[in-house]
Amino acid sequence: xxxxxxxxxxxxxxxxxxxxxxxxxxxxxxxxxxxxxxxxxxxxxxxxxxxxxxxxxxxxxxxxxxxxxxxxxxxxxxxxxxxxxxxxxxxxxxxxxxxxxxxxxxxxxxxxxxxxxxxxxxxxxxxxxxxxxxxxxxxxxxxxxxxx
Amino acid sequence: xxxxxxxxxxxxxxxxxxxxxxxxxxxxxxxxxxxxxxxxxxxxxxxxxxxxxxxxxxxxxxxxxxxxxxxxxxxxxxxxxxxxxxxxxxxxxxxxxxxxxxxxx
Numbered sequence: 001x002x003x004x005x006x007x008x009x010x011x012x013x014x015x016x017x018x019x020x021x022x023x024x025x026x027x028x029x030x031x032x033x034x035x036x037x038x039x040x041x042x043x044x045x046x047x048x049x050x051x052x053x054x055x056x057x058x059x060x061x062x063x064x065x066x067x068x069x070x071x072x073x074x075x076x077x078x079x080x081x082x083x084x085x086x087x088x089x090x091x092x093x094x095x096x097x098x099x100x101x102x103x104x105x106x107x108x109x110x111x112x113x114x115x116x117x118x119x120x121x122x123x124x125x126x127x128x129x130x131x132x133x134x135x136x137x138x139x140x141x142x143x144x145x146x147x148x
Numbered sequence: 149x150x151x152x153x154x155x156x157x158x159x160x161x162x163x164x165x166x167x168x169x170x171x172x173x174x175x176x177x178x179x180x181x182x183x184x185x186x187x188x189x190x191x192x193x194x195x196x197x198x199x200x201x202x203x204x205x206x207x208x209x210x211x212x213x214x215x216x217x218x219x220x221x222x223x224x225x226x227x228x229x230x231x232x233x234x235x236x237x238x239x240x241x242x243x244x245x246x247x248x249x250x251x252x253x
Contacts, residue, residue, distance in 0.1 A: 016218040061232040104154050109199065116162050121202060122195040130233065132200050135207030147211045148233055 001065060001103065002027035008134070011140045021068045021142050022050040025063070029054060037091045043084060045101075047140055056091035060101055061140050068105030072123050078111075085113040101140065108133055 005025040025047050033040045036056035043061035050054055052058040062084050070077055085098040097114035107123040126133050152158065209219045227233050 005197065011227070011230075011232070013225050015223050016213060017216065019213070076242075121199040124199055124203075125194060129200060129219060131224055132207075133204040135212070136203050138212045138220070139207040142213070143207070143211050144214075 004099075004138055005045070005141070008086070008137055012138060012142075014040050019142055021144065023047055023060060023141050024050045024055060025141075030129050034059075037087050038081050039087050041084065042146060045056070050130075056087060060096065060145075061098070062088070063101040063103060066105075067101045070104050070107065072107075073122065078118075078120065082113060085111070085118075089115075099140075102135070108136070110136060132147065142144070 002025040009023075020042050025045055027045045028060045029042055029046065030044045032042060032052065034043055034046065034056055041056075043062045045058070046054065047060045047062070047102070048054060048058045049060070064084065066080060068078070081100060081102065087098060090100045096130055097112060099110055099112045101110050102123075104109065104123060108126055109121050111121070111122045112119045124132055153162075207220070212218075212220065224233070
């Protein structure tokens, strides 16, 4: 999936031309603990600036992946998403909010978490809402952090 | 630095933001206490539409591509021409995602 996300951005830039922001999705730590945090967590996919060390302190956002059997409205799923956001907070002192991406089967959504609470959006279909999917992936991959 | 959230100024800002979000999320045609049921009581089609609108606002063309005159609509058109959105094509991007989801990451 990380390869696919990188490919999606690459193919976009083939059509759009050069872009000043270079980030990379990586799933290297989906089976091993990502360093840089006191908590032992294995994030499915992380987004970091290209060339940056893969470490919780450099993570821009996360993408979590689950199969179709997961209910994205269940407290268990939210708890898992919130824990990941909390790990980011704990490892980045200047962080005031976290937006993470979720894939459940062929659906996607995102959650925005700040220190006051969270906003969970509805799931959309990758096929039915392909433009929204592309916009969301490009937002994470190409938008200036000042726009977040 | 850790943001101080227990100040009256911060809490007032949070309340203002929450009111704005609620105003956007409230269903039309309801009155009285029904309007306070809020986002999660909306029909599923409405919450999906709200999600689409938020993503379109977050991922506006100028946010993604700055001053360049590139538009996501043009990218989608380009993808379509390359066969990435053609379900019968081997290059179908969505097919690739689903294959990778099945095979793992």
